[in-house]
Amino acid sequence: MGWLLSLVQFLIPRKANRWVYADGTLNSAIHFYRFCRAYDDREHIYVCRSKDLDRFRAAGVNAVAKGSLKALWFILTAKVFIIAKSSLEDLDKRLSHGALIINLFHGIPIKSIGLATYDNRSDKPEWKLQRYRKKLTQQYARYDFCCATSPFTQLLFQSAFGRPLEELPITGEPRNDFLIENRSNRQWLENKYGERVRRSKWVFAYMPTWRDYGEWQHGIDLEHLNRWLLEHDSVLILRAHPNDASFDIGERHLEAIIRSANDGGWSDAYEELAGTDALISDFSGLVFEYLLTDHPVVLYAPDYHKYLANRPLMASFDDMRPCELLTDYAALIQSLTDVVSGQYNFDRYHTVKHRLHTVRDASASQRVYDHIISRLNS
Template identity: 25%
Template structure:
């Protein structure tokens, strides 16, 4: 069989399997009070959709969450779960007034004219180049799905002027950008004492423990040797600089979560990869150490300390993904060796750091006010009346 024909048939089969031609549900009426939600392709109660749904509970809405097997245990009371990728999921989507998602839809029926699709995406800024800006590095099947998804989408939520432009210019998106902030980041504008207590109880640490989250991103080859391995000097530097007892919350990217079992943990280094909510880890932490994860921008919104540890910077830029920002121009101290990282902790200047954060936020038009979840939830309530 000719290669192009073979590829076309494979894509057609994929589209059929993912519900692209599931018109048989169009004879069913749309239920105005139904909201169907998915986060990270069925991973469960998380990210921006979680923050929005928390505002919609007890409002008399039929909220359906599409979940992979086992993730239903993460859902709160008042949310129905349906298996992601099932025929029942197609039926729920086809009869819902509102679709709510934080990733490109991989699985959905044709959208009907009176339905509303809200795409929250999953970050207030982007570090790695995405969508049209990374088209040459993306699988053909993903690009086709992304373009099709963009045509369905009515609204995208944006946390910054940077994302306003990115969604319009890069996402093949012709709907309306809502510059209201990032729902998952509303937590940073609230009193987080209860979250800190929840994290300490989960990891069975003393109530006064201070946390540093280490959250490196993944490499496409799954290599973990570039990750920070020994945290002794980092902990000692933090305790000397700030006092208290410091614990490391080690959080691997979901794409390489299976590597977490091979890491040598201890009393002060805790396996946080399976913790259900990354935002809670950030809210409970005083410092984030990462390399190329956009979680750095979430922590910036919280106006907490971020330090970058990127020992493979040159090879990452060459072999992985181009970046929108030069790491050296970001407000976060950058280290390429563990010795430099320890020095950055010892010499950290809080006043200068805050000034650089505010300059970056002003330069790229940050929209965050801590009200994004409530604002979009109120709009959903109006649409579902």
């Protein structure tokens, strides 16, 4: 069936007014999809996993299930593919001949990705690494990358994807438009979590990144943290990876700690960031996007050395961190106290924000859209 469709695609003309989108479990393409669908009268189709189909359709998204006959037809006939990963796994690469592929990626990379993952490796022979690099370079050459946010991140993406700087336009990330426009809007949180968010003066989000080594020792006294939050008229939304068992709340009644309703299906982290007053995280790319809100960031990583030994970074973390990195729970509580008392130190924050984001408006979607139209007309 696959080889037959691969041949058939050469006989079917692609429609410039039909665009297909796919995110997998991410949340980059969906924001651009919403912008485009409201902006023009083209046909915009979102390809998702079968388990998420009802969720998307209930939200008004023109969605079809990955692998369905409808999805295959739209992929065969769409001129524009919009993805958020380094591969075309959600939009069949065998059916992509003649398509303009726009890659929004999914955030500013701090952890090694793409070609950079094959640098300084001794676990495989050099000939095999060279083969991997060649294969990836050919794959990335198919894409128009619209994800750079500054000259600094252009260089990071160049290292990851091997494309010249002129092919990495500084557009900003479309999903950041939503974050900027809703930086102080709790509507999304209130709709999801109700009264506990509505009545609180401070809303913190804690979103640690996934550890490849699985469960880790976060060192947080959840009962003590819950008391601190109640004393400071605050709540905390805890959004860990669905497979991270490090935060086992169990049957404990922690009134001020809200475990994210992320159940392993598609869930937009940005809807849980918008309207928060501060973000606690570590090596997640969300840290760098959150700088656009001008709200405090707290970096907490008690396993800092273990993490860096396990996962190489694209750049020096010291050059990219917007604040001091904390490694013990007492320091974390002191930093949260500084936030609510107005004593948070923004000295590094704005320097890093300007290095990572030379476009800081809510117009990234428009710039990416204009880029696509220009490419279609060229």
